[in-house]
Amino acid sequence: MKKVAIIYWSGTGNTEMMAKAIAEGVGADAEVNLLNVSNAKADDAFSADAVALGCPSMGAEVLEEDEMEPFVEALNNPALKDKPVVLFGSYDWGSGDWMRDWEERMKGYGAKLVEEGLIVQLTPDAAALEDCKALGSKLASSI
Numbered sequence: 001m002k003k004v005a006i007i008y009w010s011g012t013g014n015t016e017m018m019a020k021a022i023a024e025g026v027g028a029d030a031e032v033n034l035l036n037v038s039n040a041k042a043d044d045a046f047s048a049d050a051v052a053l054g055c056p057s058m059g060a061e062v063l064e065e066d067e068m069e070p071f072v073e074a075l076n077n078p079a080l081k082d083k084p085v086v087l088f089g090s091y092d093w094g095s096g097d098w099m100r101d102w103e104e105r106m107k108g109y110g111a112k113l114v115e116e117g118l119i120v121q122l123t124p125d126a127a128a129l130e131d132c133k134a135l136g137s138k139l140a141s142s143i
């Protein structure tokens with residue numbers, strides 16, 4: 001069975017809710033490895049057939065700096081080349097700059113972004129959770 005890794009950082013649970021809904025969307029199409037970034041290694045991404053990465057907008061429109069930023073930095077490796085990847089995360093007052101920067105960065109690492117980064121303001125509502133499920137399904141079918 002194909003493997004999908006979903007690796008996220010979440011301070012107050014919003015991005016974690018998105019991660020769980022994405023996992024649901026992957027469903028029975030692939031084996032899911034849902035990991036908080038504090039328990040993840042770059043190899044968890046490299047060994048998966050597709051990867052979803054989640055992080056809210058933190059600092060001033062950047063990734064969370066203690067765990068997620070070094071994790072993403074470690075993905076700058078030829079093992080990521082052409083890997084199907086989706087990005088997601090929650091935000092509040094910004095306009096999504098962190099996600100656009102993150103997308104460009106992942107493209108620069110050679111990842112194949114299968115969909116635009118999914119951003120949700122604060123806590124995902126039912127419609128946003130459906131969007132997350134659809135994203136998971138799309139990622140699984142891209143493998």
Ligand SMILES: Cc1cc2nc3c(=O)[nH]c(=O)nc-3n(C[C@H](O)[C@H](O)[C@H](O)COP(=O)(O)O)c2cc1C
Pocket residue numbers: 009010011012013014015016056057058059060061062090091092093094095096121122123
């Ligand atoms: C230290 C800190 C910095 C933040 N910086 C931004 C920001 O630059 N832009 C923005 O839109 N939201 C910002 N936020 C809001 C978070 O992105 C928002 O609360 C999000 O829902 C948190 O997701 P989480 O529950 O997964 O941690 C910030 C929140 C915190 C605590």
